[in-house]
């Protein structure tokens with residue numbers, strides 16, 4: 001019998017958790033399908049589900065329910081944070097300036113580019129070899145009173161944990177809004193907006209066992225953000241449009257579970273990840289674990305195997321039933337090295353030999369055993385092929 005495939009790409013997306021599916025299903029069926037803005041009983045039932053979801057999301061990140069703005073996912077929330085704050089300062093007659101980390105998700109970087117295209121300024125904060133933002137560069141940017149500073153809590157490609165508390169403190173002292181993308185942090189680390197000193201925080205459902213297409217931006221009171229899309233008065237006009245009630249309910253349940261299980265979940269993932277890293281490195285002594293020296297989240301193992309092209313590795317791994325990814329899912333297929341690895345100072349040829357394995361709730365010891373066997377065999381094959389082709 002063929003072995004079941006091993007999924008080690010949880011940083012890209014996760015399956016919907018049964019508890020989450022159970023919570024959301026009523027809001028797709030006849031009992032609770034109503035429009036939450038309708039005043040009749042159908043609408044009131046949907047509204048109750050939506051508001052309970054808001055409470056759950058808020059509790060998971062230490063915020064107030066009124067601060068939760070449901071979005072179509074992490075990408076929209078990041079855009080709203082960066083562009084929405086820029087639009088708000090422009091409306092107040094001040095210059096738009098967004099300062100963002102060089103290793104941010106493309107959603108943040110691209111939004112900062114738009115700020116610049118609209119006549120504002122973008123500052124890209126460099127990161128060191130472990131992916132940590134340069135705090136002196138942050139201070140220099142803060143001297144220019146940016147509308148927003150955006151630095152992610154946990155990097156999706158290498159797992160680096162940024163010093164968000166320190167960044168938040170410096171932003172507060174300078175009077176700048178601090179946005180953090182916590183998409184890869186929630187459920188892996190304790191996440192508290194208060195502790196991070198963040199005014200804006202992004203989460204995404206599908207990294208947590210909720211479906212794709214739902215996320216949230218948490219906006220603390222006093223943070224001026226302008227809507228990017230316009231329409232009705234839902235969500236105080238900040239994100240109009242009939243709410244994705246079932247999605248929001250799913251996100252609420254997933255966030256609640258993620259926060260409640262965080263400590264045990266992180267310990268389990270960290271042990272599995274460390275074991276996989278150790279076994280692969282015993283078999284491939286020159287494999288490099290990226291961002292190994294910095295503080296890092298427990299679910300990501302980014303490995304560079306010199307001479308083993310990542311595209312070829314991923315294809316052969318997939319043939320052997322192991323699903324992983326190269327850089328972020330969004331850049332997979334592009335021949336360019338990942339911007340994150342480039343920002344960390346990795347030479348292009350090594351960046352193109354980097355594969356990410358990411359663990360999740362469904363990952364088992366058997367998955368790790370299988371990957372520990374398959375990865376070195378595939379790496380040897382890809383290196384041998386490269387050698388043959390190189391000589392040809």
Ligand SMILES: Cc1ncc(COP(=O)(O)O)c(C=O)c1O
Nearest residue numbers: 073074075105156181183184204
């Ligand atoms: C750190 C980070 N931010 C934002 C996103 C985008 O989230 P979504 O897929 O919900 O738009 C992702 C997903 O790849 C991510 O890993």
